[in-house]
Amino acid sequence: MADEKADPGSAIPFERHVAAAEARAASRYFEAGVPMRDCLELAADVYLPVDSADGPVPVVVTATPYGKEAQVADRELWRHHGYGFVAADVRGRGKSEGIWDAHVNDAKDTHDLIEWVAAQPWCNGVVGTTGLSYGGWIQWAAASQHPPHLKAMISTSAAGRWQQEIPYTNGVFQLFFAWWSYRTRRRILETYGFVRTDWYEKLSTLPFKALEDYIDSPSPTWDNLADRYTLDDFYRALRFDGHYDEIDVPCLHVTGWYDQEDLLGAFHHYEMMMDNSPARDNQYLIVGPWSHVGSRNPSRFYSGIDFGPEAALDVEAEHVRFFDYWLKGSDNGLTSLDRVRLFEPGRNAWRNAGVWPTSSTTRTLHLGDGALLEREPTESGQRSYRYDPMDPVPTGLTISRYPLYEDVPLDQTETEQRDDVLYFTSAPLDHELVISGWPRLELFASSDCDDTDWHVKVTDVDLDGRSLRLTQGCLRAACRNSLEFLEPMEPGETYAFSIELWPTHHVLRPGHSIRVSVTSSDFPWFARSLNQFGPVHLQSEAKVAINTVFYGGEFPSRLVLPVEG
Secondary structure (H helix, E strand, O other), X not given: OOOOOEOOOOOOEHHHHHHHHHHHHHOOEEEEEEEOOOOOEEEEEEEOOOOOOOOOEEEEEEEEOOOHHHOHHHHHHHHHOOOEEEEEEOOOOOOOOOOOOOOOOHHHHHHHHHHHHHOOXXXXXXXXXXXXXXXXXXXXHHHOOOXXXXXXXXXEOOOOOOOOOOOEEOOEEEOHHHHHHHHOOOOOXXXXXXXXXXXXHHHOOOOHHHHHHHHOOOOOHHHHHHHOOOOOXXXXXXXXXXXXXXXXXXXXXXXXXXXXXXXXXHHHHHHHHHHHOOOHHHEEEEEEOOOOXXXXXXXXXXXXXXXXXXXXXXXXXXXXXXXXXXXHOOOOOHHHOOOEEEEEOOOOEEEEOOOOOOOOEEEEEEEOOOEEEOOOOOOOEEEEEEEOOOOOOEOOOOHHHOOOOOOXXXXXXXXXXXXXXXXXXXXXXXXXXXXXXXXXXXXXXXEOOOOOEEEEEEEEEOOOOOEXXXXXXXXXXXXXXXXXXXXXXXXXXXXXXXXXXXXXXXXXXXXXXXXXXXXXXXXXXXOOOXXXXXXXXXXXXXXXXXXXXXXXXXXXXXEEEEEOO
């Protein structure tokens, strides 16, 4: 064939050489049905490194309810670095068989997926897992089942303590899960209807359980999320509190200080592994000034705040270094790194801390008459506000644009001017103060109703008077003693509430002040309390409450901050 162009150095004609290369590349991707122990199949995409020599390789696995074909960034990252990559649709989503019932089947299914991958001829028996959010939690569910071929995990922003974090945060329902249930109501993500919906109006529906008519899903997911408002056996089964001593897996934990969804879970997994796991020396923690999704794709910006170029960490390089060490045995210096790396808002620089938290003591600030005081006020006092569920304190975001196009605001300056927000501000600091750990507010308060919610934010008030959120927390009054057995309040009686605030590491500069605010709503991220005891998801009649905060004397309300000494 005289017109064929020869490939230099090869007797194979050029066109046939190219075709053969393309065929080899194509053969490195295929779709597979992965059998589960109950004979159902999960659909999985298998990607093998195009340029690798023939032979088995370590494989990175992820499972997702958001579409296996959408895992493009991970697919290209791992193929480029000589790994196989397998992305599977969870049961009942995408092409996978079965009924979609969020979280219920993921432990056993992901265990079986990992072991199926390990047994394939293209895998060398070494498997790592990765994933963000739901894909982060799935890894812990699988690890609790002890798959023998799971060698390392990269868990990004994973849920952990069900009913302390999600779907109810200490008794307060995250209404975010209504639009999440809508988006996942069918086998593929809802897009068109999701964008066109007036979600503020929809999330104003009372009772909020009635959103099931709009969600219109055959899945039991919404029922499990909305109906179960206590820590019951269903949610206990999704927690691994007593099992971390059995999980012997190295893990890179990644999250962001401004992750509105799973910041608490990420820290819970890390802390439990450090306290209990035989692999405690192989736990690594990276926390940046990022959102939920931003923990996988870091930026220097959050909510209009520029944290500087260092904030945009090359997290993919961190992922590769971690798996190269644990899955390939590369001597790449991983073990010489500090196990904990924290970005310090306020200083806007990375801190190679080595430990979490960095606090060595606590600092207590006492609530006074609009002030946070170093000493208990000499006289007792009280401040009240009128909480109307039909005029709630706004979260301040367009929820249909979350999480890709809009952040949950940090700036609370305008919100704090509302009549239904009480705030207490410290004197300007005369020296730098580093808060690191889990703060809490010990609050003495009452209501003229038999139930209500407490929403708390701690902010950094700068020299211009701008008040930027650094942590927050909430508590349903009826959950003050237990998440299992709820108790109404006696109207007018004063109770002690211990409100856990989210983990934080923040540097307050000289001249800045600390502020704590107390109110009773944060809508539409959280469902509104209608100020009534009972099943909140079925309530439709709003009552206005007069809520009162007490301080001084026999009611020493105080903010307890973990700080560096």
